Amino acid sequence: MISVVIGGGTMGAGVAHLFLAGGHEVVLVEAGAERASAARRAVEASLAKAADRGRLEAVPHELLKHLTVVERLDDVAAGASLVVEAVPEDVELKRQVLKAAANACPDAVLASNTSSLSISALAEGLPGERVLGMHFFNPVPVQQLVELVLHDGVSADVVARVRGWAEALGKTVIEVRDAPGFATSRLGVAVGMEAIRMLEEGVASAEDIDTGMRLGYGWPMGPLRLTDLVGLDVRLAIAEHLAAELGPRFEPPALLRDKVAAGHLGRKTGQGFFTW
Ligand SMILES: NC(=O)c1ccc[n+]([C@@H]2O[C@H](COP(=O)([O-])OP(=O)(O)OC[C@H]3O[C@@H](n4cnc5c(N)ncnc54)[C@H](O)[C@@H]3O)[C@@H](O)[C@H]2O)c1
Structure with a gap:
């Protein structure tokens, strides 16, 4: 499956690592050439560290063949099944990024890794049935939990799909209503x-x-x-x-x-x- 990660900082690089290790094709979006290459280096370093510690079955450079780092969402992501945004904790920025993703990836589930913002607020003006919170923990490849945050408009089918993907990546899922601070x-x-x-x-x-x-x-x-x-x-x-x-x-x-x-x-x- 093709997964898109938007924002390649602490969390985005970790999510990209997790998805690569789980066999996804990963498109990582970072703003600007310099930050894009820093994001690629962060994913490389994270995979290398996991390999050194015996926590990775595959060889890092093989996994990295499935990573594309881009500065803007483009055709490469049109067939994506999942988009996870991990840009800074700012409602307007996240809305803007999710809107672009909704257009560029017409079939994708749109997930936010926000640690506190309202998912209903983020879903405003978007196809709400495919929007939810997918809250990972730092460091993403190591921490066991994924907290799914569900606003009223999300479809049961989308929740089931995301749960299945997270469990296939070895994570344990909890489901929480979209309430401040989640659980x-x-x-x-x-x-x-x-x-x-x-x-x-x-x-x-x-x-x-x-x-x-x-x-x-x-x-x-x-x-x-x-x-x-x-x-x-x-x-x-x-x-x-x-x-x-x-x-x-x-x-x-x-x-x-x-x-x-x-x-x-x-x-x-x-x-x-x-x-x-
Ligand atoms: N750090 C944590 O422990 C943690 C844990 C759980 C959730 N979160 C949440 O994850 C999100 C990201 O946090 P982080 O700690 O990784 O932040 P970070 O600052 O390390 O990374 C954010 C990245 O997004 C990039 N970015 C900004 N605008 C962009 C755009 N328009 N397109 C693409 N990339 C863009 C930045 O260049 C930066 O690299 C936040 O919502 C945060 O609340 C963080």
């Missing part, structure tokens, strides 16, 4: 915000809050370290969105705002709740 972001942010409030109130140290959840509740990593990995700015934006949609229980703590204002964004800047 994962909503719960993840709720715990993350509470952990930051506890730190603010001096209940325990960052290390001890995280150790509590790791060893007491079997979390692979504590909520503060996870916030550092995701990026404090990214988490702040999602919390603000959830507070606007769901009420003050998601209001971001002052400590989070202060750290973002100081440029302490987590692992990517070397400093967040921990020093990296």
Whole structure:
């Protein structure tokens, strides 16, 4: 099958890797020549890393024969069955990209990898029966979950097809109604915000809050370290969105705002709740 991935950043490169490893023909769309070659290098590096770790059955350079990187959607994608957009978290940009995909790929399912935006809002003006959220997790080739986000207008046939594709790629699927933050972001942010409030109130140290959840509740990593990995700015934006949609229980703590204002964004800047 032909799958199109729009946006070749962190998530798009991972999705392209996953689809190649699953035997898809992949068309990866990136804006501009420089970013297109960076996206190709990211997919190459991701496949090479998986091969080194024994997590890839095929040889990377064989898989890469099935990757086409383009700067615009064109005829190469007309026969696509699936489009996944992974451009930055901006409603207008995502709408624009999905609209172009709906025209260029008349038979394709149109999936958004948004981690927080309303799928109904993204589907406005599009053939809604073939639009849904297909939320992957970072790093895409490794993380087990795909969260399908279903707005009222999506067809049951499209949901069944996407579930089948995701399961064939080795993923476990959950289905969630199109509600703010879906299931994962909503719960993840709720715990993350509470952990930051506890730190603010001096209940325990960052290390001890995280150790509590790791060893007491079997979390692979504590909520503060996870916030550092995701990026404090990214988490702040999602919390603000959830507070606007769901009420003050998601209001971001002052400590989070202060750290973002100081440029302490987590692992990517070397400093967040921990020093990296
Ligand atoms: N990073 C994560 O952990 C994560 C997890 C789940 C979901 N998401 C979601 O995935 C999406 C992408 O996130 P990311 O972290 O990969 O972002 P990113 O910034 O790493 O990548 C986005 C890419 O899209 C490209 N792009 C921008 N406009 C484009 C256009 N018109 N056409 C083609 N490409 C274009 C950019 O050049 C960039 O390479 C967002 O909606 C985000 O919320 C991210």
